[in-house]
Amino acid sequence: MNVMFGKKEEALYEDALYVRRLVFVEEQRVPLEEEIDQFEGEAVHFVLYDETNPIGAGRFRLLDKTTAKIERICVLPHARKTGAGRLLMEHIEQVAKQHGATKAKLNAQTHAEPFYKKLGYETVSDIFLDAGIPHVTMIKTL
Numbered sequence: 001m002n003v004m005f006g007k008k009e010e011a012l013y014e015d016a017l018y019v020r021r022l023v024f025v026e027e028q029r030v031p032l033e034e035e036i037d038q039f040e041g042e043a044v045h046f047v048l049y050d051e052t053n054p055i056g057a058g059r060f061r062l063l064d065k066t067t068a069k070i071e072r073i074c075v076l077p078h079a080r081k082t083g084a085g086r087l088l089m090e091h092i093e094q095v096a097k098q099h100g101a102t103k104a105k106l107n108a109q110t111h112a113e114p115f116y117k118k119l120g121y122e123t124v125s126d127i128f129l130d131a132g133i134p135h136v137t138m139i140k141t142l
Helices: 012-027 084-098 110-118
Strands: 002-006 044-050 053-062 067-075 103-109 128-130 133-141
Touching: 002 012, 002 084, 012 044, 012 053, 012 067, 044 084, 053 084, 067 084, 103 110, 110 133
Parallel strands: 067 103
Antiparallel strands: 002 044, 044 053, 053 067, 103 133, 128 133
């Protein structure tokens, strides 16, 4: 598995959208107009490939000079519980640090909270709904 990253204008963005549509829009029934948002152009997008096939995606954007907001983390069902999500997150955190981030923040679906805790994230909010799905806010020092 390998991770590639780039901006919205680059070819890999279509692969990121492909994975995000399958997971968020088709599997989780998030409306497409909520999944694709106003931050697409400013975010750094990541795609996890299994050889040449996109199997995971995510993005981050800087909220300020030191805080990276990690978003849209997803892995296709057949690649879950294989280390794919961990590999994707490690790459996103590494690139965020290269962009000056010293802290990462994310809104995790509650079913994924244990996954992020294993990666060192701490829950800092009560449960809230985003796109009708329960979430919590989590942070980590990078």
